[in-house]
Amino acid sequence: MSRLGIFVDRRTLSSSDQLTSLIRCRDAAEEMGHSVEFIFPVDIRKIPQMDALFIRARTDPMNITYVASRMAAFAGIPVIDDPESIQVCSDKVNMYMHLARAGVAIPRTLFLSKEDIHPSRVRDIMDDLGTPLVLKEPSTSFSLRVERVEDPAAFIRVARRYLKMSDWVVAQEYVQSTYDWRIGVLRGRFLYACKYIIPSQTFKIQDSVNGHVVYCAVESVPPDAVPAPIRDLGVAAGKAIGDGLYGVDIKDGKEPKVIEVNDNPSLEGGEDGSYPHVYREIVHALLET
């Protein structure tokens, strides 16, 4: 019997969906004969006593999850998400650099610094990438700090706001779609697939519309209904990042393109509805390989 630590924080436990998902994970591990301990930030020194660590909290290199992941790495125990995956996936510049280096199809993308944000350069960028285009602050998650801009004035306004948080920002070709594929990848292998149906009021999977947060609908897709090019692209994108657990977002079209690769992918929204063994596979990857 091995000991699995599940690292959580207060925010993780703030929704019933998250709690239910954590309990499913714990049950899966216990059914496989392992013990499970939930580890909170104040218990971080317990990490070296575990045989593996599964992080279920919002990851970022500047927060406590990175501390937990590095502590596991220092102790030589398997961890999802590993520090390198947190570092790459939390920063869209880093993530797109990894994808591009591996030849994974992505929308046309530029990295811009403050010297780029002047009218003539912005017009050139909009001519190059087309309009509208999408601006992203690199450490955005849950579609925060992602905006579609239609003209140079909006471009400059949004870019200047993002440049207060990062010295580089991402400008990207806009790819219209009514849904995103989400391909789950674990250790370089296909794990699950679902569709995020984008709310009609927005172009993002989550947004604030007239003061109300609107969420995408989640539709789990069985393995035999996942087109091979989508599945293969998702796996290739996961491999381009590392050897962990990833949720790869793909825009379907004539040529599918990866929009982003997420570490710590959500599993509480029904993403794994057609894949009842997702948590067993994660526990197996952490403790039995």
Place this chain on the structure above:
Amino acid sequence: MNGVSPGIATPAEQQGGVPAAAVNRRGFHLARDRVYTVRYGGYTTFVSENYSYKSETYYAILARELAGEAVAPDTQSMLDAFVVPVCLERAGHCGIPVAAYTIMHSCAPAPAIVYGLNYFASTSHFEVLTGDARDREKVRHVTNGGKYPCCSQPISPDMAVTRAVSVFGKVLSPVPGMQEMAGSVWECFRIPLVELVCLSGPGGPVLSSLCPVRYSRLQPAERRLLKACIFGQVFL
């Protein structure tokens, strides 16, 4: 890069490392926000006053790393150095004496030094708890009202907070043990310009955190040492 343009280069890249102003040593000055590169020990070493996450320096180093170039510091070292518990764990693994610490959400027993652990925290900013009525407010400040955890390091009565600027592992501090500490930190993190915050007591200094250093804060002797390092004189 397959549809990706690397965007604008950093100042150091635009000028091929040491900036044009540095070619004439007599006219050389350390310019604000400027990044200097030095070839040292087989690594392209980046001298910067800002090694923070998502800074120009961070992205310049990342681009070189992904191109396969040997760089110092690497981006993981930059992240490790400025997240206090990670810094201490890594330093401890490198054999450096480090402060004891705990992660807390609210109260920390005084006397102690506390650092925020969140996206907005900087190691340059810490609070010293002394056991008086203001401690609660200090902890509220670093934890953003209890929203984020903090890293608390107990201080014994015979300890003092001491600071020293390390330039390529060399310090001008007279504090006993600080030179050895700086040398070890340089070997562990390879950050050429960094401030050591230590808790110093009868047993010598223990590392509390690492902080970035503005060129404008350097003492004249530290400035001369840094310039000498950038010109390669110190390594000869």
